Amino acid sequence: EKDEPGEEVQVTYRELLELTCRLGNTLKRQGVKRGDRVTIYMPPCPLAVASMLACARIGAVHAVVFAGFSAESLADRIRD
Helix, strand or coil: CCCCCCCCCCCCCCHHHHHHHHHHHHHHHHHCCCEEEEECCCCCCCHHHHHHHHHHHHEEEEEEECCCCCHHHHHHHHHH
């Protein structure tokens, strides 16, 4: 669901799987491999969920950071 009432996005399991696989392949082409650390900085949406699943699928450790943090707080979270 989005922030506004009545605005929602529906995604099937098949669509989520396809998006997850595409993102996983994109991450691998960018050089991300098992054990690498990835920080996902996105609003809560289906693409963010697929990004988390893609990282898990290729074995990359991931952390999720949502908006609302100062630059310093964001940098601290990424380093952690």
